[in-house]
Amino acid sequence: MPEIASTLRVLPPSPWTARPGARTAWRCEPAPAEVRAFHATLPDYAPTPLTELPALAAELEVGRVFVKDESARLGLPAFKALGASWAVHRILAERAAGARPGPVTLVTATDGNHGRAVARVARLLGQRAHVFVPRGVHPRAVSAITAERAKVTEVPGPYDEAVRLAAEAAREADAVLVQDTAWPGYERIPGWIVEGYSTLCAEIDEQLTAAGAVAGPGLVAVPVGVGSLAQAVVTHYRSRPRAQAPALLAVEPQAAACVLESLTRDAPVSITTGETSMAGLNCGTPSSIAWPHLRNGLDAAVAVSDADAARAAARLAGLGVSSGPCGAAGLAGSRAALIGPGSGPRRTALGIGPSSVVVLLSTEGADANPHSAHVTAG
Known part of the structure; x- marks a missing residue:
């Protein structure tokens, strides 16, 4: 896999960056409407809950807080099955139109959830799956992938190395790379994955309206790895009228804040990542198709520690929401932005006041990506 930029170094402490004017200066085309219609045809499809948590609204000093709970999506404990x-579906339809019958091997690299989703879809559709996992992925996460009858190759290097090896393996006959990150020359299938995530945003619109929050959110906090989900969120909210545009906050682990570093430099860079309990966010290079959306559409990015994420997960659990460290990153980042040290200027940059509506995307359940870090709630 080619690197987006030549920079490769350990990320220095850089917990926050703001992008003034993102809500008003840039717009894009919306995701295809047929994506939601396709998902509605799937046997296990149902909108995931959007849970209002008044206790968090009081804590964050805002009007209302909603958590989009992705702990049970299409039979899996994370949102990834949407993409x-x-x-x-698009790959198999294209192969059928090209008179290429017979099973295909779907190849991917993963920190856990995406690979399990690809393996599940492959099994249900009578296809094969080969999943590459980087170092640090918990054995239980690997077992969940093998339980879907997928072949698993464990890689001694980081996520980016697993992606490179998966791309090499997919060059074999009757194999297709289904990766949720893009680079020059490999962008169409990652684009389809991003389109798939649009269903999550469409559900939020409907659920907020049903809850009486008809004006929509004032802030959406989204956990970020390579940026594919964030790209979907940016696409959704930056394709609507400026008056309806919320602030969008990206949240990453301090050990793997490649998007924050890229935004700080105003150019996409690759970084050396460290160990983190937020395994699904442990990515060192932004997706090439996500980067323009992130650069132009995000209002801010913040990096949080494993301890911050663990405390946020424990807080959500106490309020009845099952969330792993990746999913809880949205709450951890919102705490840092809205009530942490220096929160006054950060709230101003995000346009958040005491009556604002905040939506936190909890992208996985507590058991989606097992990890070894345990921190007492505080």
Whole structure:
């Protein structure tokens, strides 16, 4: 896999960056409407809950807080099946139109959830799956992938190395790479995966309206790895009228804040990542197709520690929401932005006041990506 930029170094402490004017200066085309219609045809489809948590609204000093709970999506404990199912649907339809019958091997690299989703879709559709996992992925996460009858190759290097090896393996006959990150020359299938995530945003619109928050959110906090989900969120909210545009906050681990570093430099860079309990966010290079959306559409990015994420997960659990460290990153980042040290200027940059509506995307359940870090809630 080619690197987006030549920079490769350990990320220095850089917890926050703001992008003034993102809500008003840039717009894009919306995701295809047929994505939601496709998901509605799937046997296990149902909108995931959007849970209002008044206790968090009081804590964050805002009007209302809603958590989009992705702990049970299409039979899996994370949102990733939305993108995998739409992309595989498009791949198989294209192969059928090209008179290429017979099973295909779907190849991917993963920190856990995406690979499990690809393996699940492959099994249900009678296809094969080969999943590459980087170092640090918990054995239980690997077992969950093998339980879907997928071949698993464990890689001694980081996520980016697993992606490179998966791309090499997919060059074999009757194999297709289904990766949720893009680079020059490999962008169409990652684009389909991003389109698949749009269903999550469409559900939020409907659920906020049903809850009486008809004006929509004032802030959406999204956990970020390579940026594919964030790209979907940016696409959704930056394709609507400026008056309806919320602030968008990206949240990453301090050990793997490649998007924050790229935004700080105003250019996409690759970084050396460290160990983190937020395994699904442990990525060192932004997706090439996500980067323009992130650069132009995000209002801010913040990096949080493993301890911050663990405390946020414990807080959500106490309020009845199952969330792993990746999913809880949105709450951890919102705490840092809205009530942490220096929060006054940060709230101003995000346009957040005491009556604002905040939506936190909890992208996985507590058991989606097992990890070894345990921190007492505080």
